[in-house]
Amino acid sequence: MSSLLARTRDRLLPIVLSQAIGLLCGLIGVRLVSHWIPPATLGSYGVFLTFTTLGLWVVHAGLIKFITRHWASSTDQAALLRTCVHSWTKKLLWLAPAALAAACIIERENPLNTSALSVTLFLSSALIALGVIAQSALQAARRYWTDLTVSATGSLTRTFLPPLLFLAFDNALGLYLGFCLHALLFALTALWMVRGSIHPATASSTAPAITPIYDGAFFAILSLTGWMLMGINRWIVAGFFGETTAGFFTLAGNLAQIAPAMLGAVFMQYFQPGLFASPHTTVSERRALARRVDLTALAYTVLALAGVAAVHVLTPWLIGPLIDERYRPALGYIAGAGCFGAAVIIGQFFHTLLLAAHRERACGPVDLIAAAILILGGLASALLGGEPWFLRWLMLTPLLPWLLNRPLAHRHLFRASPEIADHQRS
Numbered sequence: 001m002s003s004l005l006a007r008t009r010d011r012l013l014p015i016v017l018s019q020a021i022g023l024l025c026g027l028i029g030v031r032l033v034s035h036w037i038p039p040a041t042l043g044s045y046g047v048f049l050t051f052t053t054l055g056l057w058v059v060h061a062g063l064i065k066f067i068t069r070h071w072a073s074s075t076d077q078a079a080l081l082r083t084c085v086h087s088w089t090k091k092l093l094w095l096a097p098a099a100l101a102a103a104c105i106i107e108r109e110n111p112l113n114t115s116a117l118s119v120t121l122f123l124s125s126a127l128i129a130l131g132v133i134a135q136s137a138l139q140a141a142r143r144y145w146t147d148l149t150v151s152a153t154g155s156l157t158r159t160f161l162p163p164l165l166f167l168a169f170d171n172a173l174g175l176y177l178g179f180c181l182h183a184l185l186f187a188l189t190a191l192w193m194v195r196g197s198i199h200p201a202t203a204s205s206t207a208p209a210i211t212p213i214y215d216g217a218f219f220a221i222l223s224l225t226g227w228m229l230m231g232i233n234r235w236i237v238a239g240f241f242g243e244t245t246a247g248f249f250t251l252a253g254n255l256a257q258i259a260p261a262m263l264g265a266v267f268m269q270y271f272q273p274g275l276f277a278s279p280h281t282t283v284s285e286r287r288a289l290a291r292r293v294d295l296t297a298l299a300y301t302v303l304a305l306a307g308v309a310a311v312h313v314l315t316p317w318l319i320g321p322l323i324d325e326r327y328r329p330a331l332g333y334i335a336g337a338g339c340f341g342a343a344v345i346i347g348q349f350f351h352t353l354l355l356a357a358h359r360e361r362a363c364g365p366v367d368l369i370a371a372a373i374l375i376l377g378g379l380a381s382a383l384l385g386g387e388p389w390f391l392r393w394l395m396l397t398p399l400l401p402w403l404l405n406r407p408l409a410h411r412h413l414f415r416a417s418p419e420i421a422d423h424q425r426s
Contacts, residue, residue: 039247050231259307
């Protein structure tokens with residue numbers, strides 16, 4: 001009993017508190033945004049936010065995977081952190097032109113100073129990636145209370161700074177500058193916390209070199225599809241149905257993602273370290289690992305979809321007390337946005353299965369095929385059937401990870417490998 005209480009206090013409680021703070025900040029953010037920001041401006045800001053994850057999801061994705069995989073077992077964490085920060089700095093050369101191109105795309109829809117927009121977007125994307133690199137180290141080391149400080153800082157600054165600076169500037173640039181300031185404070189907090197939790201190096205310690213699979217183009221190309229998945233629906237809605245509708249969809253997504261995102265963070269933080277520590281050499285060990293991931297993903301699916309349904313049912317009563325009346329049309333997009341968000345996270349469980357079994361290269365075909373179907377399905381439904389069929393497609397997407405990601409991941413997981421062959425010969 002005492003060990004259960006200790007695990008709850010040291011592990012589960014800070015994770016739940018982090019999500020509770022995120023939930024409270026999210027609800028406050030919905031009220032501020034819906035009462036202060038017009039739908040068309042929010043639509044442009046929603047598109048801007050999809051580009052702020054270029055560093056996190058694309059350029060620096062391999063570094064985040066690397067530090068998550070190796071931090072806990074490293075005998076020289078200080079050197080490992082320096083190595084990752086140095087690699088982060090070098091990769092900024094790739095992020096700069098991407099930020100400029102994204103600024104040009106945003107500027108076409110919402111005329112602003114392209115130079116100011118590109119600098120803001122570049123800094124936001126770079127700092128968010130740096131903060132997540134440091135936070136991933138804390139999570140890998142199971143520093144749950146320290147991670148709570150970082151998460152709470154990020155939630156508070158993201159909720160209040162963009163709308164407050166929007167009021168100060170009275171245009172969309174204030175939103176962008178507010179998000180950039182949030183990214184700076186988040187990154188500084190994460191770096192400060194991770195530096196204070198580093199284990200002393202052992203006498204014979206050496207920091208592991210970043211292998212080509214993490215430092216090269218593999219994870220960047222693979223993660224490009226993940227980044228596209230996070231933004232594709234906002235791009236489709238803005239492109240096909242207009243910026244005002246995109247504003248409604250953005251607010252709906254903020255509400256709909258409460259359950260899938262919170263549960264996803266809790267499940268990943270709680271179960272991922274144990275999955276990565278699981279044995280995976282023999283076929284029986286991989287079967288046990290696969291069963292564990294299946295049960296975890298199934299529990300997440302049921303809870304996430306139940307949460308989306310609850311939000312969909314309850315939100316009409318929130319018009320007025322929480323949501324401004326002009327955003328009432330957003331209620332029709334909640335179920336679809338929530339189902340798609342849950343589908344993306346469900347797929348991540350089978351991605352984690354392959355990483356835990358050291359099948360990194362198998363992540364490519366599995367994730368690329370699933371992402372292509374999600375993206376093409378959204379485009380085709382919007383183009384051929386308009387808004388009604390687009391929303392129907394979003395509602396069906398949680399089936400895809402179970403029908404596609406899981407079978408493909410299992411096929412690669414149980415394919416013969418040198419590790420298994422060596423174990424059986426011995």
